[in-house]
Amino acid sequence: MSPKASTPLVPAQTSPRAIRNFCIIAHIDHGKSTLADRMLQLTGVVEPRQMKAQYLDRMDIERERGITIKSQAVRMPWDYHGGTYAFHMIDTPGHVDFSYEVSRSLAACEGAVLLVDAAQGIEAQTLANLYLAMEHELAIIPVLNKIDLPAAMPDKYAEELAHLIGCEPEDVLRVSGKTGEGVEELLDRIVDEVPAPVGEAEAPARAMIFDSVYDTYRGVVTFVRVTDGKLGRREKIKMMSTGATHELLEIGVSSPEPEATDGLGVGEVGYLITGVKDVRQSKVGDTVTSAAKPASSIIGGYQEPKPMVFSGLFPLDGSDFPVLREALEKLQLNDAALNFEPETSTALGFGFRVGFLGLLHLEITRERLEQEYNLDLISTAPNVIYQVKDESGESHEVTNPSEFPDGKIDEIREPIVDATIIVPAEYIGAVMELCQARRGSMDGMDYLSEERVEIRYTMPLAEIVFDFFDQLKSRTKGYASLNWQASGDQAADLVKVEILLQGDKVDAFSAITHRDHAYAYGVKMASKLKDLIPRQQFEVPIQAAIGSRIIARENIRAIRKDVLSKCYGGDISRKRKLLEKQKEGKKRMKMVGTVEVPQEAFIAALSSDEGKAKEKAKK
Template sequence: MTELNKIRNFSIVAHIDHGKSTLADRLIQETGTVKDRDMQEQMLDSMDIERERGITIKANTVRIDYKADDGEDYVLNLIDTPGHVDFAYEVSRSMRAVEGSLLVVDSSQGVEAQTLANVYHAMDADHEIVSILNKIDLPASDCDRVAEQIEDVIGLDATDAIQVSAKTGQGIRETLEAIVTRLPAPVGERDAPLKAMLVDSWYDAYLGVIVLVRIIDGVLKKGERIKMLSNSSVHHVDRIGVFKPQREEIAELGPGEMGFLTASIKQVRDTRVGDTITHEKKGTDEALPGFKPAQPVVFCGLFPVDSAEFEDLRDAIDKLALNDASFSFEMETSAALGFGFRCGFLGLLHLEVIRDRIEREYNIELITTAPSVIYHIHMKDGTMQELHNPADMPDLTFVDHMQEPRIKATI
């Protein structure tokens, strides 16, 4: 087990396309975590869609071993979080799992909308924040102006912001030193009851659900029985390990460490992001704060172009739902389109990603209906109805205008 004062847990936050994943690549390469011959662009983005669109959809983690200038060996746990607003809840949970953040700002574009949204997540989690001015190799780069913007708009001191070019590798060593010297070490008690945060989970065809965890207190060992506090389900731990960035099994995870466990869990829905994991016996009853189930906000219908492919579509959606707890679906029929599914998503990007994956991975041509949100109709008698479809709107023809219901969207 690594000593607490030799661990640094941090995330990288930025607006979309400000160089977050490229910076993560350079940190991995500079420390020799991955050999040069095995390096590839967007190292932590495993899905084809992530690579093609140049975005991060799933939070990913990597454990980096770094020998600092003071001669000490440190363990750096990096979480590369999504930058898009659709995945804001996942970002906020990832932030709670670490103590510090690197705020990456494009030195040619400056502070943008999503920069603010993500840095506020970091501030809410009480992070120490190191400002990084990226893309200094571009002719339009203006570090002084952007540093001033960070101070004026966000309110962070940017006098010691690090100037970096993640593309060329300039400033990467200084960034690693700043992580060690300016970000705090985690706190935790080895002898306390186990308390671990479930940061993320995804489905593996051979191992079942792989659960990414951050140990707050206590020790997690292979072979132990664990309990999820949100649904009281009990599981037997088969494997424990860390990402480097490939999976590497170890014997135990202690306070402040991040890694993964497998426990023959069948569905991602049983492992909710933000949940608290403890031991079945002599565990804690106190859940970590801030947990809430993911709620879909945008809905649309997915129908196969060829009605004979309906069963194939059902199988495809079932398999995707195994790997995405925030994606919901139910059967629906349409007079024009036949049998299909009404699906719920976190936002329009989430919708596009799911649709693209069904068409690409399962070779099914889809018809997608116009996205919509659920409306709540509050009646004067105090009741509330959910409106999924304009056709379900109550008939107001004979209702007095003083008695009209109030309608508002859920988002």
């Protein structure tokens, strides 16, 4: 493949008319990163000997799982009709948990390449991102990728896309990110269809921060899109939300490696380095302006990500607590959506209550903590935020079952979401059955084509975050795709199920669940613990309770010493006396004895992944 663009990189502060800012939005696995690779090759910014697959996925975990987690912004030159254009391309994640990365990428662009797999068609997450792009009034270029696959059906899915966007099927571009077919045509079309950025060159400088990452050697690297005016090297800048001022040590563009320039002008996307070590001073969504000639108003259009799911993270070894704190602080520098606060558990010791956007976000964060910081962690069952009103009318925010207020409860409100599921028509029944079992109420259903249906449900978030996606995939043989977004809260009949060992509450095993599911949770946890907790010298009852009412019980039988072994025949009364004596001893022991729950039992009982849990418990 010979690069068409042989010109050197366009110098900074290019005329806004020659700039095109666009992002690629698609569902997970539809080939965004591969298409980005071909663009990097065609524009000549990456030399063939440096090229590698998924070039922009820099994190080990991204390459290992084959998914994009962090957005990447790259500047590329492109020759078209005798002029040289500067493209700023933003490669975005496709998974629902990282849609906040997509929302901030859209705020920095004028156009979006809507990428759809020609073998699978449009999926729920793509649809959600398409609506986001339409809200931002971006120019949309529909593209079918993977046309080289034997299973590709470009004509069928081009019609589906045209129906959604309101264009003609022939307007849908057909490309192959793998072979490079059609990619040049796509780059030419970006020049034609994506509008140039608009801004006032002579106005006070205004730039929006759409991402910030932490570099061990250089401090915080802030990625910005300049809206008005210009920013230059060694200039003093001011963050408009915090009022903090810093000196610009370096300003430049990513191409795709960082390249320092003299400044950034209207419409340009680049990075700023101020030497600041605290990423909280470079808040995503904030407006950067010149300290000498500040702007009067901030740039709007970006929403802060709100955590949806909370889980406790505890180190297996208590002495690792400071290491865990430091690791979370460093991760927070690269992940604006992560927030945490210290938490103490009588069973698990010191740890943190961490807020996540969803289960994949939780999994990725935990994996990064274990891989990058060599930590062994226990995570408690994920919880959502409940609003609990007691009989006195006082409202409590509950992110953890241990915060659940005692006494009579007037009302409990739980968060709900609008879920969109796209599925082949033959699986409609299986999907409806699953959603109804998870307390969902149907909002509507539309046929995208003869074979594919979009089903909309309102569901409690608590029912979605645990294993709903796995169940959905298994019931539809992997063909269903899911997207959801928060839509307020509703009153629900929820209860706190507590697990008691020998009458003592074990906070780590408590859960807030719907009254209809409480009995099943109690029975499952009691039988799980019966197998996991070693037998004691005395009988141990395991009970599940709602308030003072016991709903499930299991007994761990006592280990009994054979006190009759020394009796060879003789009078039965001596044997009875020894057994009575043993019985009294057991009774006394039961009164003063406490049950030690081994660490392995906590890991196995709290893990949602049985196989992983057993493996860890064996270690």
